[in-house]
Amino acid sequence: MADTVRADTVRLDAVSRVYGKGQGAVAALREVSVNIAQGTFTAVMGPSGSGKSTFLHCAAGLDTPTSGTVRLGDTDLTGMDETKLTRLRRQRVGFVFQAFNLISSLTVLENITLPLRLAGARPDKAWLGEIVRRVGLEGRTDRRPAQLSGGQQQRVALARALATRPEVIFGDEPTGALDTMTARDVLTLLRETVDDMGQTVVMVTHDPVAASYADTVLFLADGRIVDVMGAPTSDKIAERMTRLGAWN
Numbered sequence: 001m002a003d004t005v006r007a008d009t010v011r012l013d014a015v016s017r018v019y020g021k022g023q024g025a026v027a028a029l030r031e032v033s034v035n036i037a038q039g040t041f042t043a044v045m046g047p048s049g050s051g052k053s054t055f056l057h058c059a060a061g062l063d064t065p066t067s068g069t070v071r072l073g074d075t076d077l078t079g080m081d082e083t084k085l086t087r088l089r090r091q092r093v094g095f096v097f098q099a100f101n102l103i104s105s106l107t108v109l110e111n112i113t114l115p116l117r118l119a120g121a122r123p124d125k126a127w128l129g130e131i132v133r134r135v136g137l138e139g140r141t142d143r144r145p146a147q148l149s150g151g152q153q154q155r156v157a158l159a160r161a162l163a164t165r166p167e168v169i170f171g172d173e174p175t176g177a178l179d180t181m182t183a184r185d186v187l188t189l190l191r192e193t194v195d196d197m198g199q200t201v202v203m204v205t206h207d208p209v210a211a212s213y214a215d216t217v218l219f220l221a222d223g224r225i226v227d228v229m230g231a232p233t234s235d236k237i238a239e240r241m242t243r244l245g246a247w248n
C-alpha cells in the first residue's frame with residue numbers, strides 16, 4: 001500500500017488562535033499548517049500550554065480559529081455557523097475524551113446509539129453489532145456505565161464515536177484516566193480501527209507510550225508544530241519531549 005495516495009481528511013492552513021485582546025492576548029496557535037491523511041493515526045504532543053487542546057478543538061470544529069482555515073474532507077469549517085458546525089460534529093466527527101462522558105442513566109447500547117439518534121439517523125444493526133464485537137462489549141450492552149470498569153467505559157465511548165462512521169475520531173487524552181494495562185488495550189483498539197477499518201484518528205496525549213501507537217507524532221511548542229516524527233517509538237518520543245523541555 002506504500003504507493004497508494006491517500007486523501008487528506010483533516011487539513012489546517014495557517015491556523016492561528018489568539019485568546020483575549022491587547023496586552024493580555026495569548027497566541028495559543030501560531031500559523032499551524034498540517035495535512036492528516038485518511039486512514040492514519042496521529043498523536044499530538046507537547047509541553048503543557050503548547051496548544052494541544054486548542055489544536056484539537058480547532059481541528060474538530062469545537063473552536064473557531066482567529067485566522068487560517070480548517071477543512072474536513074472537502075468542507076471548509078471556517079465561517080460555518082454554530083448550527084452547521086454542530087451538525088458536522090454529530091455526523092462526521094467522533095470524540096473520545098479522558099472522562100468518557102457517558103450518560104449514566106442510559107444503557108451501554110443507548111449510549112452508543114445516542115449520536116445516531118441525535119443526528120436523526122436510523123441505527124444500522126449490522127454495523128452496531130460489528131462495533132460492539134470489535135470493542136469487546138458483547139453481552140454487556142444492557143448494562144449502565146456505572147456497572148462497567150474504566151476500560152470498559154472507554155470502550156463504550158469508542159463504540160459511540162464509531163457509530164456514525166465518522167471521517168475522523170478525535171481523542172483528548174483518551175487513556176489519561178486508565179491504568180497502564182487498560183490503556184494499552186484501548187490504544188490497541190484505536191490502532192485496529194485504523195488498520196482494519198481505515199479509520200482516521202487524531203489523539204492528544206502526554207504519554208509517550210500512547211503516542212507510540214500512532215503513525216505520526218506532531219510536536220507542538222509555543223503554539224507551533226516544531227517537529228513531525230514518523231515511525232515513533234516511546235523512547236524517541238520521550239527524548240524529543242525532553243529536548244522540548246517538557247519535563248523540566
Ligand SMILES: Nc1ncnc2c1ncn2[C@@H]1O[C@H](COP(=O)(O)OP(=O)(O)OP(=O)(O)O)[C@@H](O)[C@H]1O
Pocket residue numbers: 019020026027028046047048049050051052053054055
Ligand atoms: N480560554 C482561554 N483563554 C485564555 N487563554 C487560554 C484559553 N485556553 C487556553 N489558553 C492559553 O492558550 C495556551 C495553549 O493552551 P492549551 O490548553 O491549548 O495547551 P495544552 O498544550 O493543551 O496544555 P495542557 O497540556 O496543559 O493541557 C496556554 O497558554 C493557555 O493558557
